[in-house]
Amino acid sequence: xxxxxxxxxxxxxxxxxxxxxxxxxxxxxxxxxxxxxxxxxxxxxxxxxxxxxxxxxxxxxxxxxxxxxxxxxxxxxxxxxxxxxxxxxxxxxxxxxxxxxxxxxxxxxxxxxxxxxxxxxxxxxxxxxxxxxxxxxxxxxxxxxxxxxxxxxxxxxxxxxxxxxxxxxxxxxxxxxxxxxxxxxxxxxxxxxxxxxxxxxxxxxxxx
Amino acid sequence: xxxxxxxxxxxxxxxxxxxxxxxxxxxxxxxxxxxxxxxxxxxxxxxxxxxxxxxxxxxxxxxxxxxxxxxxxxxxxxxxxxxxxxxxxxxxxxxxxxxxxxxxxxxxxxxxxxxxxxxxxxxxxxxxxxxxxxxxxxxxxxxxxxxxxxxxxxxxxxxxxxxxxxxxxxxxxxxxxxxxxxxxxxxxxxxxxxxxxxxxxxxxxxxx
DNA sequence: CACCTTTTTTACCAAATGGTAAAAGTACGA
DNA sequence: TCGTACTTTTACCATTTGGTAAAAAAGGTG
Numbered sequence: 315x316x317x318x319x320x321x322x323x324x325x326x327x328x329x330x331x332x333x334x335x336x337x338x339x340x341x342x343x344x345x346x347x348x349x350x351x352x353x354x355x356x357x358x359x360x361x362x363x364x365x366x367x368x369x370x371x372x373x374x375x376x377x378x379x380x381x382x383x384x385x386x387x388x389x390x391x392x393x394x395x396x397x398x399x400x401x402x403x404x405x406x407x408x409x410x411x412x413x414x415x416x417x418x419x420x421x422x423x424x425x426x427x428x429x430x431x432x433x434x435x436x437x438x439x440x441x442x443x444x445x446x447x448x449x450x451x452x453x454x455x456x457x458x459x460x461x462x463x464x465x466x467x468x469x470x471x472x473x474x475x476x477x478x479x480x481x482x483x484x485x486x487x488x489x490x491x492x493x494x495x496x497x498x499x500x501x502x503x504x505x506x507x508x509x510x511x512x513x514x515x516x517x518x519x520x521x522x
Numbered sequence: 523x524x525x526x527x528x529x530x531x532x533x534x535x536x537x538x539x540x541x542x543x544x545x546x547x548x549x550x551x552x553x554x555x556x557x558x559x560x561x562x563x564x565x566x567x568x569x570x571x572x573x574x575x576x577x578x579x580x581x582x583x584x585x586x587x588x589x590x591x592x593x594x595x596x597x598x599x600x601x602x603x604x605x606x607x608x609x610x611x612x613x614x615x616x617x618x619x620x621x622x623x624x625x626x627x628x629x630x631x632x633x634x635x636x637x638x639x640x641x642x643x644x645x646x647x648x649x650x651x652x653x654x655x656x657x658x659x660x661x662x663x664x665x666x667x668x669x670x671x672x673x674x675x676x677x678x679x680x681x682x683x684x685x686x687x688x689x690x691x692x693x694x695x696x697x698x699x700x701x702x703x704x705x706x707x708x709x710x711x712x713x714x715x716x717x718x719x720x721x722x723x724x725x726x727x728x729x730x
Numbered sequence: 731c732a733c734c735t736t737t738t739t740t741a742c743c744a745a746a747t748g749g750t751a752a753a754a755g756t757a758c759g760a
Numbered sequence: 761t762c763g764t765a766c767t768t769t770t771a772c773c774a775t776t777t778g779g780t781a782a783a784a785a786a787g788g789t790g
Contacts, residue, residue: 431639436558445702479692480691480720484692491642498683511681512684512688514727564748575749580767585747
């Protein structure tokens with residue numbers, strides 16, 4: 315039995331299990347991020363993973379479990395850049411580096427960004443609790459840090475939380491609204507220009 | 523016959539037709555914006571509209587037609603603020619007013635914002651052409667105007683298109699990611715603070 | 731190789747869902 | 761008020777979809 319229930323002794327997953335679970339999650343990321351949770355079907359995921367539908371359900375208890383697994387794993391990766399803001403670093407540099415890394419993640423992992431955007435758009439039905447437990451403390455702490463920096467005169471005065479929102483919004487926009495961006499930027503070097511635009515935006519906003 | 527086919531003579535819609543079409547579109551906006559196109563069902567829409575499912579299909583040819591009708595009607599409203607930027611006005615004032623109006627629309631019409639976000643996230647399958655036809659010319663023109671203002675020294679140098687993206691992203695964020703914003707801003711006056719934050723952000727970005 | 735466990739396939743199913751046909755009911759002008 | 765056109769309901773239907781049972785196949789180990 316591969317599935318791990320609440321009462322069962324957790325045994326090491328075999329090589330086959332690791333390989334197939336990874337294939338399923340990768341396929342599911344592709345399908346969920348393109349069509350949303352309700353728009354995605356197990357058949358699509360199965361086809362993308364190169365497995366049969368019942369075989370998928372041998373590894374995961376159901377469609378929702380696949381989605382939740384993806385989201386919780388994603389949460390960590392997604393928050394990593396914010397965790398790496400150094401309270402002892404130079405404030406402006408730290409924040410501009412954060413912006414750059416978020417933008418780079420948007421470019422490198424657009425599927426993950428869209429998966430997350432879809433979930434939040436629907437009201438975060440599956441990770442609402444995760445937001446409260448993981449995201450909120452980190453944001454509270456970072457917002458406080460930013461405002462302390464500002465009060466020490468090392469940044470212009472700024473609302474920490476809204477600054478964070480604006481950084482998320484402007485960086486993720488390039489992944490989440492890519493269909494629109496592509497129409498409006500046909501042929502241009504979107505990413506390169508975005509890097510320097512956002513650097514300018516937040517430099518003018520924050521530099522004392 | 524209420525449905526208007528390509529070959530039919532267009533006759534004036536009766537009072538009943540107007541009332542019911544409006545009820546259906548309002549219900550559909552509610553349901554589509556909350557669950558996305560695929561996540562919404564005709565039964566949900568029918569229930570929200572207080573009509574039976576076949577009755578809905580008497581007024582609209584199908585689920586997709588309802589969605590397309592909503593999106594095309596929305597497009598106009600959505601672009602109105604950008605159309606109202608006055609080329610002969612004071613540049614900074616015009617742009618700050620645009621930001622304010624976009625933010626106000628996010629607050630007053632979150633369902634519309636989410637409907638749009640959902641569609642773009644899925645790759646704009648239904649209004650891709652509308653984007654090219656309506657949105658692109660307007661954005662091209664506005665971006666040019668902004669860059670002319672900048673070259674005349676009335677704004678700091680700025681990439682017009684990326685400025686527009688950032689305005690869209692930061693303002694719509696409050697509607698589209700409301701579930702997240704609520705978790706992180708429990709109890710605060712989100713809108714009021716957002717207004718002054720964005721005013722500051724774009725003032726520092728653009729004021730010469 | 732023989733045996734037991736893990737993995738995969740085949741054949742299903744029940745519910746949900748978009749949609750239709752046609753009868754019944756309603757509004758309204760002549 | 762009669763007749764016609766418009767509107768609504770009832771009773772369906774075909775497909776899709778998430779999920780299951782159980783047999784078959786494949787792995788691995790003594």
